Amino acid sequence: xxxxxxxxxxxKDLWRVDGRQLATGKPAFTDDYPQQGMLVGKVLGSxxxxxxxxxxxxxxxxxxxxxxxxxxxxDVPKAKGPIGRRADLFNRVPYTRAGQDYPExxxxxxxxxxxxxxxVGDRVAAVAAETxxxxxxxxxxxKVEYEVLPAVYTPExxxxxxxxxxxxxxxxLNVKDPQRNVCAGVDVTLGxxxxxxxxxxxxxxxxxxxxxxxxxxxxxxxxISYMDEDDRLVVICSTQVPFHVRRQLSTALGLPVGxxxxxxxxxxxxxxGKQEMVLEDICAALTVASHRPVRLExxxxxxxxxxxxxxxxxxxxxxxxxxxxKLTAIDMRALVDAGAYGSHSPTVPTNTGNKNLxxxxxxxxxxxxxxxxxxxxxxxxxRGYGTPQGAFALECHMxxxxxxxxxxxxxxxxxxxxxxxxxxxxxxHIYEIKGISDTxxxxxxxxxxxxxxxxxxxxxxxxxxxxxxxxxxHNATNPVIRKGVGMVCLSQGxxxxxxDTANATVKLNEDGSVNLLIGAAxxxxxxxxxxxxxxxxxxxxxxxxxxxxxxxxxxxxFDSGAYASSTxxxxxxxxxxxxxxxxxxxxxxxxxxxxxxxxQLNLKKHHVVADSGEPVLVExxxxxxxxxxxKAMYGHDxxxxxxxxxxxxxxxxxxxFAAQFADIEVDTETGVIxxxxxxxxxxxxxxxxxxxxxxxxDGAVSMGLGQALIEEMLFDENGYAMNKGLIDYKxxxxxxxxxxxxxxxxxxxxxxPFGVKAVAEIPVNGPAPAVAxxxxxxxxxxxxELPLSPERVLRALGKM
Amino acid sequence: xxxxxxxxxxVNGRDQIFDVHPHDRLSDVLRREGYFGVKVGCYTGxxxxxxxxxxxxxxxCCMMLAGQAQGASVLTIEGLSQGPKLHPIQEAFLDVGxxxxxxxxxxxxxxAKALIDENPDxxxxxxxxxxSANLCRCTGYERPVKxxxxxAKQMKEGK
Ligand code: FES
Ligand code: FES
Numbered sequence: 001x002x003x004x005x006x007x008x009x010x011x012k013d014l015w016r017v018d019g020r021q022l023a024t025g026k027p028a029f030t031d032d033y034p035q036q037g038m039l040v041g042k043v044l045g046s047x048x049x050x051x052x053x054x055x056x057x058x059x060x061x062x063x064x065x066x067x068x069x070x071x072x073x074x075d076v077p078k079a080k081g082p083i084g085r086r087a088d089l090f091n092r093v094p095y096t097r098a099g100q101d102y103p104e105x106x107x108x109x110x111x112x113x114x115x116x117x118x119x120v121g122d123r124v125a126a127v128a129a130e131t132x133x134x135x136x137x138x139x140x141x142x143k144v145e146y147e148v149l150p151a152v153y154t155p156e157x158x159x160x161x162x163x164x165x166x167x168x169x170x171x172x173l174n175v176k177d178p179q180r181n182v183c184a185g186v187d188v189t190l191g192x193x194x195x196x197x198x199x200x201x202x203x204x205x206x207x208x209x210x211x212x213x214x215x216x217x218x219x220x221x222x223x224i225s226y227m228d229e230d231d232r233l234v235v236i237c238s239t240q241v242p243f244h245v246r247r248q249l250s251t252a253l254g255l256p257v258g259x260x261x262x263x264x265x266x267x268x269x270x271x272x273g274k275q276e277m278v279l280e281d282i283c284a285a286l287t288v289a290s291h292r293p294v295r296l297e298x299x300x301x302x303x304x305x306x307x308x309x310x311x312x313x314x315x316x317x318x319x320x321x322x323x324x325x326k327l328t329a330i331d332m333r334a335l336v337d338a339g340a341y342g343s344h345s346p347t348v349p350t351n352t353g354n355k356n357l358x359x360x361x362x363x364x365x366x367x368x369x370x371x372x373x374x375x376x377x378x379x380x381x382x383r384g385y386g387t388p389q390g391a392f393a394l395e396c397h398m399x400x401x402x403x404x405x406x407x408x409x410x411x412x413x414x415x416x417x418x419x420x421x422x423x424x425x426x427x428x429h430i431y432e433i434k435g436i437s438d439t440x441x442x443x444x445x446x447x448x449x450x451x452x453x454x455x456x457x458x459x460x461x462x463x464x465x466x467x468x469x470x471x472x473x474h475n476a477t478n479p480v481i482r483k484g485v486g487m488v489c490l491s492q493g494x495x496x497x498x499x500d501t502a503n504a505t506v507k508l509n510e511d512g513s514v515n516l517l518i519g520a521a522x523x524x525x526x527x528x529x530x531x532x533x534x535x536x537x538x539x540x541x542x543x544x545x546x547x548x549x550x551x552x553x554x555x556x557x558f559d560s561g562a563y564a565s566s567t568x569x570x571x572x573x574x575x576x577x578x579x580x581x582x583x584x585x586x587x588x589x590x591x592x593x594x595x596x597x598x599x600q601l602n603l604k605k606h607h608v609v610a611d612s613g614e615p616v617l618v619e620x621x622x623x624x625x626x627x628x629x630x631k632a633m634y635g636h637d638x639x640x641x642x643x644x645x646x647x648x649x650x651x652x653x654x655x656x657f658a659a660q661f662a663d664i665e666v667d668t669e670t671g672v673i674x675x676x677x678x679x680x681x682x683x684x685x686x687x688x689x690x691x692x693x694x695x696x697x698d699g700a701v702s703m704g705l706g707q708a709l710i711e712e713m714l715f716d717e718n719g720y721a722m723n724k725g726l727i728d729y730k731x732x733x734x735x736x737x738x739x740x741x742x743x744x745x746x747x748x749x750x751x752x753p754f755g756v757k758a759v760a761e762i763p764v765n766g767p768a769p770a771v772a773x774x775x776x777x778x779x780x781x782x783x784x785e786l787p788l789s790p791e792r793v794l795r796a797l798g799k800m
Numbered sequence: 801x802x803x804x805x806x807x808x809x810x811v812n813g814r815d816q817i818f819d820v821h822p823h824d825r826l827s828d829v830l831r832r833e834g835y836f837g838v839k840v841g842c843y844t845g846x847x848x849x850x851x852x853x854x855x856x857x858x859x860x861c862c863m864m865l866a867g868q869a870q871g872a873s874v875l876t877i878e879g880l881s882q883g884p885k886l887h888p889i890q891e892a893f894l895d896v897g898x899x900x901x902x903x904x905x906x907x908x909x910x911x912a913k914a915l916i917d918e919n920p921d922x923x924x925x926x927x928x929x930x931x932s933a934n935l936c937r938c939t940g941y942e943r944p945v946k947x948x949x950x951x952a953k954q955m956k957e958g959k
Contacts, residue, residue, distance in 0.1 A: 023886065024878070218903040218936070267901060269903060695942075726935065733935065737940060
């Protein structure tokens with residue numbers, strides 16, 4: 001395994017590059033842009049879960065003074081004649097709003113405006129008006145007559161014989177089986193499961209349910225659009241995927257990509273919910289229709305119901321195991337609620353399998369999912385991207401499998417999980433690009449894996465062995481307050497192999513500072529900072545000397561965006577390459593100036609140094625980066641700004657690994673679980689900025705604990721959300737959070753920039769199963785469904 | 801759009817007069833007047849991103865009609881530090897990586913200031929209690945709490 005060299009900037013706790021602006025409240029977010037002459041956009045949501053518009057009358061709304069545009073499906077007709085003639089302002093075309101590389105694997109099952117409503121809150125109409133009050137009044141004046149259709153609210157009902165067909169329109173693309181409401185699915189078998197079961201000592205079956213939870217980012221979905229002085233459409237928006245938004249706007253509005261500019265300012269949290277064109281298309285359509293700047297912001301209720309959520313999933317798992325704890329076969333099946341449109345529905349449940357199963361060594365594996373349309377709000381990308389649901393099911397199950405052969409859950413995992421040199425056997429078979437980098441046919445290589453150390457160091461930190469024993473003794477006395485400690489193992493990826501693409505431009509100014517232009521979208525994670533640290537390290541300069549520009553599609557080079565834990569690994573690699581090319585150009589000039597061969601020079605602490613680290617002298621003075629930069633820019637033989645653009649796409653997605661541990665108390669009279677301490681031991685490769693990385697873990701753990709204990713979207717029998725805002729969709733507060741401890745088990749991933757893998761998603765996967773396993777330790781009963789509410793705990797105890 | 805009235809208040813140490821509508825909330829007025837550090841994450845009093853100090857008390861200003869601020873003095877994040885030198889609370893937050901997306905941060909820092917002004921020696925529980933009206937989805941509160949304790953120490957020693 002490669003070892004880690006010494007660094008000057010990488011691995012240091014430096015302030016975020018955007019820290020000052022954020023800490024002083026500078027106008028840095030979408031909604032902080034000046035709003036002179038800006039109209040307010042509003043969307044009329046469907047009052048029915050499934051309906052067809054019989055008639056719609058907008059004349060009263062249009063006549064209201066102050067209203068500048070009202071749009072309905074009637075404004076988005078099928079194209080008559082050749083496309084491009086623009087007989088109509090807009091034409092009906094199917095597209096997806098899932099922010100993925102072209103061609104998106106998600107079904108193209110959405111239309112700018114449609115006459116069919118598929119969930120409560122679906123787009124009926126949109127208005128732009130001079131004030132919020134007028135816009136709301138205009139919505140009320142739109143008269144709609146609906147033909148109400150029967151609706152389905154569970155995948156089971158949606159699959160039933162005779163169920164209403166949610167996407168019966170003929171012009172959808174890439175839907176697996178629209179007539180059966182099946183949006184996407186996968187079915188893979190490796191090895192021979194029946195034979196393996198017959199040779200097993202124990203066979204265990206389990207069922208699990210992971211609920212619908214929300215991103216809960218504090219900045220609401222918001223966009224501002226306007227036509228600039230050259231009549232180009234500009235959209236400023238809170239997004240994770242500015243380049244995908246630009247391309248999808250082009251499809252939705254029928255405008256050339258070159259006529260669209262998308263700007264991403266600071267983003268107040270995304271967590272996957274903004275890996276999606278949630279409202280940019282309709283906001284921009286209102287600008288196109290009204291010729292005015294428009295601001296469209298969802299309110300918190302719309303954010304909960306008409307944006308995206310995590311896919312609810314129901315699992316069945318059947319596992320064979322030998323007496324000595326060796327796994328012989330795993331069969332995992334997921335039934336996935338896609339909601340009304342299939343955003344990310346082929347890929348999220350793909351991840352559910354391939355980011356979970358392969359960390360367990362097993363020769364006979366079956367993974368299957370069906371993602372099914374229902375008349376509920378749309379599920380989509382969310383931090384972990386399908387992995388948390390699968391981790392809940394599989395990690396609960398593995399605890400029970402360990403118990404079935406009388407093994408400690410930790411020993412069982414040490415025995416069965418992967419080590420460096422093992423293979424990810426599943427991904428090549430269900431991945432978007434099949435067979436990528438699977439040269440041997442055995443699977444994707446796992447070169448760096450610190451999982452064993454994560455398990456051992458985490459166990460030490462939580463006091464696993466002592467507490468397993470002490471708590472069991474405590475609980476045996478039948479006290480009201482029971483105690484438990486539980487653990488899980490986790491894996492994720494670093495970007496999407498073969499797909500995620502990043503470009504970076506680095507240009508040198510005459511004072512030795514550099515501009516770093518990246519298309520990567522920092523959504524609060526610190527991505528801009530760690531990429532700048534990588535560049536500063538290469539160029540032997542300070543972080544302050546790297547000015548980051550991100551992201552304006554007119555200015556910066558293409559990047560797939562912020563998702564799949566890709567920013568540091570993929571975008572960081574592009575920046576590393578660009579910085580290395582800039583460094584080579586700098587050293588060429590330095591060689592001319594000093595007479596030393598370029599290949600024996602280096603950059604360190606703003607100076608040109610020899611390989612030995614000794615300063616390089618020119619006219620008796622140490623040669624500085626600034627002097628070289630000045631020479632390159634103004635010296636007669638050069639007169640060029642040193643500037644390089646590099647791109648990166650990875651053939652692999654090296655998995656980070658983690659082990660997480662929960663120490664809990666549960667009150668057997670009230671059913672309330674209190675998490676006392678939570679430990680995360682994470683192998684994310686090299687850590688570029690430890691405080692920022694640990695902050696990612698803290699935040700992910702609090703989000704995961706929300707999923708474990710308190711968060712759930714609920715709907716009534718008409719498909720209306722019962723959670724109306726943050727008052728009844730609760731997030732964790734400062735009071736109530738357990739003590740958090742994070743340990744980084746550093747490995748050095750040779751394919752990552754300075755040994756990096758990824759950190760942002762993996763820690764969200766473990767809290768729910770870790771707490772569930774601790775609960776099992778405490779009360780000796782498995783609770784199979786999330787959240788682990790007092791009611792479920794009491795039911796499990798037979799007290800309800 | 802007529803019937804506006806004059807709202808006199810002191811913002812960040814400066815006496816100001818604003819034209820406001822009767823239905824304007826204090827958050828509307830402050831943002832309209834350029835205090836963009838006042839964030840709005842819900843508009844229903846549940847998230848705390850619009851926290852300002854109102855006569856030295858932390859309040860969520862999306863829940864207050866602007867008219868109720870007649871004669872009051874308000875501190876927003878823009879008034880926490882003057883010039884390039886940051887307030888110790890701001891420095892402490894940046895030192896420990898307590899700022900992530902930053903959307904909740906102005907509100908958190910103002911809650912922190914109110915706490916430390918009142919109690920220069922807060923415990924961890926005090927710090928958590930002081931943040932109880934400020935939601936943060938990014939940090940899990942671990943680092944903000946640490947930052948508040950560090951800042952309090954720093955401010956005490958600085959005196
Ligand atoms: S915006 Fe005021 S509390 Fe959320
Ligand atoms: S830092 Fe993002 S919500 Fe707190």
